[in-house]
Amino acid sequence: MAIRPIVTAPDPRLREISKPVDRVDDELRALMDDMLETMYDAPGIGLAAIQVGVPVRVIVMDLAGEDEEPLPRFFVNPEILDPSEDMSIYEEGCLSVPDFFDEVERPAQCRIKFLDYDGKEQILDAKGMLATCIQHEMDHLEGVLFIDHLSRLKRERVLKKLKKEQRLAAAE
Ligand code: GNR
Ligand code: NI
Numbered sequence: 001m002a003i004r005p006i007v008t009a010p011d012p013r014l015r016e017i018s019k020p021v022d023r024v025d026d027e028l029r030a031l032m033d034d035m036l037e038t039m040y041d042a043p044g045i046g047l048a049a050i051q052v053g054v055p056v057r058v059i060v061m062d063l064a065g066e067d068e069e070p071l072p073r074f075f076v077n078p079e080i081l082d083p084s085e086d087m088s089i090y091e092e093g094c095l096s097v098p099d100f101f102d103e104v105e106r107p108a109q110c111r112i113k114f115l116d117y118d119g120k121e122q123i124l125d126a127k128g129m130l131a132t133c134i135q136h137e138m139d140h141l142e143g144v145l146f147i148d149h150l151s152r153l154k155r156e157r158v159l160k161k162l163k164k165e166q167r168l169a170a171a172e
Helices: 026-041 128-141 152-170
Strands: 046-048 058-061 073-081 087-094 097-107 109-115 121-127
Touching: 026 046, 026 058, 026 073, 046 128, 058 128, 073 128, 087 128, 097 128, 097 152, 109 128, 121 128
Parallel strands: none
Antiparallel strands: 046 058, 058 073, 073 109, 087 097, 109 121
16 A cells, blocks of 8 residues: 555646546456555545546545544545435635635435445435535545535635645745
């Protein structure tokens, strides 16, 4: 396993639409293992493959608390079914948009159809943080960031700050 560098905005790769996976094989499992290690190291609670620069429809996640057993989850080719009409608001952050947090409103519940680590089809009913996080990650597969759900003013302010930081880091 290896920790891979995380792509940060406004890197254009984060705008790519990720491609479906056609086979869950050892090569894909190696990517998922690296993604999980990268996510734990960051630390974060979810990670989409494009965040390590690989444009495939793969997500890893672990919502276990600090004093709980780790509970890694793997989602290959996820699809959202039956999003609820009731919405919930969570303060979100993103490893690709460092040091910025804001509230986003999303369907409170949804059902997710996906392939697991072994390539087996699964259906999961999600609510709470799991529903929010899976929708945040599914957005990444479509080239969408959580800041796209905010006002243009807020989004542009964040992107400008990130650009400036990257310019300063490159000049070191
Ligand atoms: O670590 C993360 N925390 C988080 C908090 C609220 C809503 C979504 C997330 S996902 C984020 C990791 C990440 O950027 N995944 O794409
Ligand atoms: Ni994110």
